[in-house]
Amino acid sequence: MMTNSKKEVFFENTLRLIYEKGFKATTMGDIAKNSNFEVPNVYNYIDSKEAFLETYIFNIFTEFNGYISDIIESTFSPREKLKYVISKHVQFTIQEPYQVALFVYDWRNLSEPKLSEFKVLRKEYLSRVESIIEEGINEEQFRRMNLEVATYLVFSSLRWLFSLTIAKEGKVNSIELEKQITDYIFGGIDKRD
Incomplete structure (x- = not known):
């Protein structure tokens, strides 16, 4: 052990x-x-609590940017790509709920120039996910909708997961949770016949 x-x-x-x-x-x-x-x-x-905050927030971005590049560059369909984005967020949140809580709540406490750097990275990341949604709309896998709204709805469906994981002291079935979140998001984004 x-x-x-x-x-x-x-x-x-x-x-x-x-x-x-x-x-x-x-x-x-x-x-x-x-x-x-x-x-x-x-x-x-x-060195300081500010340095602690910076380290964790930028480490999370490094993790997220690594996998989003792989997902976007894959040959998967937009639907599969979005599923992988959701999966990575759910799995990381379950493994590191306190890091995600720090990331969600405390990025505003970054000092300049790190605050501006964070905002640029966040915007780039959201833009990359938005491009997956746009690709899905163009390929008629997703219904027509405002891209920015759709992107924020996906992330607002994911951002609270750390509090569930913390409240249940890590005793969350990650497979079931991932399926429920994915079904919920795709219930709103999938193209309906």
């Missing part, structure tokens, strides 16, 4: 603390107390 390193436990505990207390309300003292450290010891793991 694998055990988490002290550093991994520190990061997991800090993510959980920030989720429970809120990023702005969490101090370095809180982070130290939560890990049974003196405040100076926290700096062995992170």
Whole structure:
């Protein structure tokens, strides 16, 4: 059986603390107390809570951008591509709900120039998913609709999943959840005869 390193436990505990207390309300003292450290010891793991936030948010983007490139460049149909986007979001959220919570709630706490960089990356990512939906409309797999609205509806259907995973303490059947979310999204986007 694998055990988490002290550093991994520190990061997991800090993510959980920030989720429970809120990023702005969490101090370095809180982070130290939560890990049974003196405040100076926290700096062995992170330079600041802002650096912690940046690292996690941009790591998530790296993960998402890696798989979206593979999905878009695949030979799959737009319908299959969108299913893979949904699947990746569901699976990542179930595996890392506190990271996703940080990403969803706290990106606004990034300092410049990282805040502007985040907004550009987010816009690019949404645009790439929007291109899948547009391709599906053009190929008559999806019904005609406003692309921006459709894209935001897909993501609003996914963004709350971390809270379900946290509330159920990780005891979520990922296959069932993915199917339910996929069926729900495709119930609204699929072309109807």
